[in-house]
Amino acid sequence: MKIPFRDLLFSFLNEDIDISLFRCREPDLTEFLIEDALENQVARLSVTRLVSYEGQIAGFFTLTNDCIIRKGVSDDDGEEWYPYPHYPALKIARLATHQEFEGRGIGRAMLLKTMAIAMRLSHYVGCRMITVDSKPDSEGFYLKYGFQKVLVKQKANAVPLYRDFYRSYHEAEKDMSLPLSSFDDSTR
Template identity: 85%
Template structure:
């Protein structure tokens, strides 16, 4: 059964949150959360947010700065007149749902929160895209939520995806005015 967004809370990872019981289907993601996330956050390399439901950690996502090569972006995205070789982006460095809560809307909630963060960030610094290097078995999840494959791919073990969140915002705004 889906968990309503209103029943989830999001907070920055800190030493007071017990993450020791978190387990997801990707052991390297669990290991990152438990062993590396706080250290990376303290070093200002990434920021991790925890998703809680009834006091239990049900998911987490980690964000960092990124850019995407302009040639990797579809002609329908970005801006034709933009003169630089890269678009500024916010990268989803890690995103995982506790294995007991998969399929209950936690991943979707984390993506919604990421888009909200990107929109807020873009009011202070240039940020147009959200990027993720998806594991092959996670590709469908991101494609379902509007991400597209980057047009150039030099990676072998992950699939670079992006979403022009500002374009989506513009399209939604036009739709609302009808």
């Protein structure tokens, strides 16, 4: 049964939250959350948000800055007139759903929140794309939500993907039947 977005609580990772019971299918993602995420956040290398449902951590996602080479972007994305070799981007560095919540819409909710964060960020600094180096087993998940493969050299053990969120913003609003701005509550 899908969990409605409105029933989820988004919060920043902090030292007062017990994350020790979080488990996902990828041990390295669980390990990152428990052992490295807070340290990276304190060092301003990335920011991790937790997604909770009824008091239990249902997922987490970690964001950082990025850029994507212009040659890696489809001609249908970006701007033809843009003269620089890279587009500014927001990177999904990690995204994981607790095993008990798989298939209940938590991943989709985290992508919606990421899209809203990217839109808000783009009001303050240049940010046009969302990028992710997907694990091969997760590629289909991202493709389902409008991400595309980067058109240049592929990394080993990861599938570089991107989404031009600015171009697809209105399209996404139609798909979701709610304005993305409604997901951009900085207190959630």
